[in-house]
Amino acid sequence: MRPDTAVLPPRFLRTKEAAEFLSLSARTLEKHRTYGTGPAYRKLGGRVVYSVDDLETWADRGAVTSTSDPRGSVLPAKRQTPSTGQPVGRFAR
Structure with missing residues (x-):
């Protein structure tokens, strides 16, 4: 490696x-x-x-200031069948 070549941190x-x-x-x-x-x-x-930036952004979205703050919860999206739009699997209730 040349001395004038900077080592970049991993971007991904x-x-x-x-x-x-x-x-x-x-x-x-x-x-x-x-x-x-x-x-x-x-x-x-x-x-x-x-991307490191995307990881930090996602982690920051979960920041809360108290245990009663609902923003800290990340829930799975409901899956639906493409043809009917009805919930499937464990989401079908």
Whole structure:
């Protein structure tokens, strides 16, 4: 490496590294991605990557000032069938 070449911090993190960054398990982050409740992600070359800025933005959305503040909850989106729009799976009640 040349001495005048700056080493840039990673701009994108894979699922495992993103989960570590957020102090979550990779599986939890995958579930958030499936439900549409997680941070924004990109697919580069078929691989899921997360921008550090998007991870920080998502984490900041969960900031609360008291235990009664409802903003801290991230719930899964209700899944619906494409043809009928009716809830499916565990959301069908």
